[in-house]
Amino acid sequence: MLGAIQKYFAHLLELPDAISQNRYRSLRKIMVLSMVLVSVAPLLILSLVSNAQYMRTLEREMESPVYAMARKSQAALELYLGERISTVSFLAHAYSFADLSDEPRLNRIFLSLKSEFQGFVDMGLVDTDGRQVAYVGPYKLKGVDYAGEPWLRETEMQGRYLSTVFLGYRGYPHMVVAVHRLEENGMSWTLRVATDTLRLQQIVSVVGPEHDTDVFLVDKDGVLQTDSSLYGKALESMGMDMPPQSHETVVRRVTDAQGRQLMVASCTLTGTEFVLMAVKPVADAIRPWKLVRSELLLVLCGGIALIVLVSRILMGQLVNRLQASDERRVAAFAQMEHSQKLSSIGRLAAGVAHEVNNPLAVINEKAGLAMDLLALDSGSGNGSDNGSQYRKRLHDLLEGIASTVERARGITHRLLGFARRMEANRQTLHIEEIITETLGFLEREAVNRGVSLEMELAEDLPEIVSDRGQLQQVFLNLVGNALDAVAAGGSSTVSAGAFVRVGCRYEEDTGIIVSVTDNGKGMSPEVLKHIFEPFYSTKADKGTGLGMFITYGIVRRLGGEIHVESEESRGSVVRVILPQVPPEVPVEV
Amino acid sequence: MNENQCMARLLASAVHDMRNILAIVRESAGLAQDIAAFAAGQKAAKDGAGLSARGDRIVASLEEVQRAVQQGAALSEAMDYMAQAGGADGRNTSGPCDLTRTCRSFQLLAARQARAVQMVLINGETEEPVWINAPALNVLRSLLEVFDLCAAVGGQVTLRFTAGRLHKQEGIVVDVLDGPNREMVLAVLTGAHVLSTMPFGWKAALMPWRDTGSRYFLSLVASETDNQ
Amino acid sequence: MALRVLLIDDENEFVDTLAERLELRGYKPSIAYSGQAALQALRAEKPDVVVLDMLMPGMSGEETLRRLKNMYPNLPVIVLSGHGMVQDDGVGTADQAFACLTKPLALSALLETLAAAVRAAAVDAEGDTP
Numbered sequence: 001m002l003g004a005i006q007k008y009f010a011h012l013l014e015l016p017d018a019i020s021q022n023r024y025r026s027l028r029k030i031m032v033l034s035m036v037l038v039s040v041a042p043l044l045i046l047s048l049v050s051n052a053q054y055m056r057t058l059e060r061e062m063e064s065p066v067y068a069m070a071r072k073s074q075a076a077l078e079l080y081l082g083e084r085i086s087t088v089s090f091l092a093h094a095y096s097f098a099d100l101s102d103e104p105r106l107n108r109i110f111l112s113l114k115s116e117f118q119g120f121v122d123m124g125l126v127d128t129d130g131r132q133v134a135y136v137g138p139y140k141l142k143g144v145d146y147a148g149e150p151w152l153r154e155t156e157m158q159g160r161y162l163s164t165v166f167l168g169y170r171g172y173p174h175m176v177v178a179v180h181r182l183e184e185n186g187m188s189w190t191l192r193v194a195t196d197t198l199r200l201q202q203i204v205s206v207v208g209p210e211h212d213t214d215v216f217l218v219d220k221d222g223v224l225q226t227d228s229s230l231y232g233k234a235l236e237s238m239g240m241d242m243p244p245q246s247h248e249t250v251v252r253r254v255t256d257a258q259g260r261q262l263m264v265a266s267c268t269l270t271g272t273e274f275v276l277m278a279v280k281p282v283a284d285a286i287r288p289w290k291l292v293r294s295e296l297l298l299v300l301c302g303g304i305a306l307i308v309l310v311s312r313i314l315m316g317q318l319v320n321r322l323q324a325s326d327e328r329r330v331a332a333f334a335q336m337e338h339s340q341k342l343s344s345i346g347r348l349a350a351g352v353a354h355e356v357n358n359p360l361a362v363i364n365e366k367a368g369l370a371m372d373l374l375a376l377d378s379g380s381g382n383g384s385d386n387g388s389q390y391r392k393r394l395h396d397l398l399e400g401i402a403s404t405v406e407r408a409r410g411i412t413h414r415l416l417g418f419a420r421r422m423e424a425n426r427q428t429l430h431i432e433e434i435i436t437e438t439l440g441f442l443e444r445e446a447v448n449r450g451v452s453l454e455m456e457l458a459e460d461l462p463e464i465v466s467d468r469g470q471l472q473q474v475f476l477n478l479v480g481n482a483l484d485a486v487a488a489g490g491s492s493t494v495s496a497g498a499f500v501r502v503g504c505r506y507e508e509d510t511g512i513i514v515s516v517t518d519n520g521k522g523m524s525p526e527v528l529k530h531i532f533e534p535f536y537s538t539k540a541d542k543g544t545g546l547g548m549f550i551t552y553g554i555v556r557r558l559g560g561e562i563h564v565e566s567e568e569s570r571g572s573v574v575r576v577i578l579p580q581v582p583p584e585v586p587v588e589v
Numbered sequence: 590m591n592e593n594q595c596m597a598r599l600l601a602s603a604v605h606d607m608r609n610i611l612a613i614v615r616e617s618a619g620l621a622q623d624i625a626a627f628a629a630g631q632k633a634a635k636d637g638a639g640l641s642a643r644g645d646r647i648v649a650s651l652e653e654v655q656r657a658v659q660q661g662a663a664l665s666e667a668m669d670y671m672a673q674a675g676g677a678d679g680r681n682t683s684g685p686c687d688l689t690r691t692c693r694s695f696q697l698l699a700a701r702q703a704r705a706v707q708m709v710l711i712n713g714e715t716e717e718p719v720w721i722n723a724p725a726l727n728v729l730r731s732l733l734e735v736f737d738l739c740a741a742v743g744g745q746v747t748l749r750f751t752a753g754r755l756h757k758q759e760g761i762v763v764d765v766l767d768g769p770n771r772e773m774v775l776a777v778l779t780g781a782h783v784l785s786t787m788p789f790g791w792k793a794a795l796m797p798w799r800d801t802g803s804r805y806f807l808s809l810v811a812s813e814t815d816n817q
Numbered sequence: 818m819a820l821r822v823l824l825i826d827d828e829n830e831f832v833d834t835l836a837e838r839l840e841l842r843g844y845k846p847s848i849a850y851s852g853q854a855a856l857q858a859l860r861a862e863k864p865d866v867v868v869l870d871m872l873m874p875g876m877s878g879e880e881t882l883r884r885l886k887n888m889y890p891n892l893p894v895i896v897l898s899g900h901g902m903v904q905d906d907g908v909g910t911a912d913q914a915f916a917c918l919t920k921p922l923a924l925s926a927l928l929e930t931l932a933a934a935v936r937a938a939a940v941d942a943e944g945d946t947p
Binding site for chain 3: 357360361362363364366368369376397400404448449450
């Protein structure tokens with residue numbers, strides 16, 4: 001998988017043969033995408049992780065105060081309510097039924113109670129049957145029958161009882177503390193004291209507002225016992241589902257009916273039917289963080305937008321530069337290749353021009369001599385011996401001119417053929433012809449430099465479909481290089497036996513193999529490594545260093561392969577393998 | 590037309606001419622041979638005057654041969670010049686070139702093509718050499734394009750190329766001399782032409798020369814932009 | 818006294834014919850078909866002037882010229898080449914040759930140059946002798 005990705009990238013980045021817009025468009029897209037991805041991904045991950053972490057911490061932070069508040073309130077309320085009950089319980093145990101049924105006495109007791117403890121509203125004595133036989137207080141409640149009332153039953157069952165808040169006869173919220181007493185003489189009666197909820201309310205709601213927490217009491221059905229700033233006045237419904245109850249303070253995150261997120265701590269108060277609720281809207285706590293978060297989000301988005309913008313601009317520029325430079329390189333190489341071709345024609349033209357000069361010189365001299373002889377002949381008269389001798393000489397000279405002319409014609413014929421065929425493309429060819437032709441062009445040069453040109457062509461060479469002009473160019477380059485290698489030090493250093501041999505054979509599975517062998521100065525492994533690279537040349541100030549590079553390209557495009565072996569001071573062998581039929585699809589060079 | 594084709598055309602043209610020259614040589618030499626053989630056969634005649642007349646004929650043939658050879662040599666030299674311009678010997682081809690020599694080479698190389706459209710190319714003499722800072726091959730290309738322009742409208746005219754200067758700019762003065770198709774050729778050459786076959790980095794233009802109706806100036810300058 | 822000319826050229830037909838023409842005009846030509854042969858001939862006899870073709874196989878024209886000049890510094894050498902001018906091979910051929918002519922050869926030009934070369938050599942020789 002990684003390998004495939006690597007290959008894909010390498011393919012996109014290498015020097016192409018042809019420039020296509022799509023290639024650079026996709027390159028641009030990929031690079032921008034990669035850069036953005038690499039920059040943005042960690043950023044996003046970091047942001048998300050930080051956010052989650054912070055939220056969690058915040059929640060934990062939010063829990064504690066509410067929790068603490070609930071516990072403290074719980075403790076304070078249990079203490080207060082416990083005292084209330086104890087007070088009444090004390091009275092119930094300190095006095096007997098007889099004592100309390102005496103109304104003046106009851107009155108005195110009640111006044112003493114009221115003077116020490118705020119909040120008690122009235123007091124009543126209820127007998128076994130449930131009738132309030134004695135009453136002291138602002139209401140006309142003497143003789144009321146409480147038989148069957150739930151509170152009475154509760155009281156009788158549990159001994160002491162604290163009611164929930166209710167309006168009752170009195171018309172305002174109050175609670176009832178009742179204590180049941182069973183005397184030794186078998187008398188059972190209940191002392192009943194009502195207390196208002198002001199003090200309760202005070203205790204409950206004193207600390208909450210400072211911490212944005214709404215502390216209030218509810219009963220087991222969710223009816224408010226004290227005022228709640230969030231949910232309304234006492235005796236209204238809380239409007240929130242009752243949390244599972246435990247004496248242990250439990251903090252929960254809740255969404256209420258109005259959709260608010262709340263931190264709710266709840267606990268029961270022992271000895272009562274109350275549930276303490278401490279409610280803190282999460283929103284308030286979160287609000288500052290939310291503010292900061294939205295600012296950070298803005299920065300994040302801005303940052304990402306900036307990254308994308310900058311990436312696009314930078315990558316756009318980069319890829320454009322790459323494209324421009326690739327185009328220039330391809331154009332330069334195309335031009336170079338053309339020049340290479342050009343210098344091939346030029347080289348041949350030069351060769352032919354020089355070659356033609358020699359026969360022309362010969363013709364000139366012979367004609368001149370012939371004229372000299374004629375001048376002499378006419379001067380000396382027609383003495384038969386001299387005359388025939390001169391005439392014979394004349395004849396031979398003119399024969400010589402004729403044969404020289406033939407020689408010159410052959411030379412010009414070759415050049416014409418070459419020029420004509422430069423344009424043709426794929427044809428069926430006999431490769432031996434091309435090799436022979438090429439060697440013919442370089443023969444004079446070889447002879448001049450004292451190198452022997454040899455040919456070893458197999459008998460059964462099949463025909464090959466290829467480009468004549470390009471094959472000629474390849475062979476010219478290779479044989480020319482071989483010649484240069486052998487005659488490297490100048491003709492004076494050419495040893496006897498210096499040769500360049502061109503061989504050609506056919507192998508069924510491989511194709512046509514053309515080898516150019518020389519026993520020249522050879523190449524070191526270092527040179528061999530770079531031999532097909534452009535602008536790499538071992539000829540000091542001659543040549544462009546592009547010969548082998550272009551040759552390599554041509555051979556590959558013709559569907560062949562080229563290999564070089566060499567040993568310093570021993571010589572080199574260049575092998576070109578060509579398929580009989582060229583490939584249909586352009587070959588990757 | 591790229592450089593390759595330009596060179597190939599000029600070379601082909603030159604080589605054909607070379608073959609003609611060789612044909613002339615062969616024929617003249619052959620004639621001389623025939624006469625000599627004839628004379629040998631008639632040796633016994635001892636006709637002094639006749640022999641010397643034949644001798645004169647032979648000499649004339651051979652002089653013909655030598656003239657042909659000189660032409661061949663000039664042609665061969667022009668081919669060699671062009672080969673050098675094309676970088677045949679690996680030397681730098683972008684250096685300055687001798688305009689006079691280039692014009693002369695062109696005249697020789699394109700002679701056959703000119704004859705094909707009944708045009709005559711003449712070289713104008715200059716007192717001193719004129720060097721232009723442009724590759725010789727580009728000069729040849731521009732000359733070939735001007736030639737093509739004239740040939741395209743029927744040729745049949747005499748053109749003279751002379752190296753020269755216009756406003757301190759080196760170039761070639763093109764004169765349209767006489768010929769049946771003169772008017773047509775003048776029509777096609779008039780109006781400044783920017784030659785279209787110049788390679789990257791070069792601009793060539795043919796402009797009318799001041800007030801003279803049949804004279805034009807071919808200039809060649811390096812340019813930053815590709816004008817194709 | 819007939820002038821001795823050494824002709825050095827690998828193109829046999831050309832140099833043979835040229836020798837014959839020079840002979841007809843009263844020169845005493847000798848021929849060498851290669852640089853090696855030329856040096857051998859030079860050791861045997863010193864000519865009055867040398868005509869040397871630059872484009873030769875085996876020992877190159879430049880090499881031959883150098884060796885020749887080593888042997889006989891004052892011997893004038895007329896160089897033949899196929900191109901318009903002497904190629905500057907960095908050997909300083911131009912300094913060492915008396916003159917350079919192109920092929921095909923105009924005989925009249927060669928004759929003039931031969932005469933001039935011999936005259937110049939004579940002047941040099943006079944200058945040397947104390």
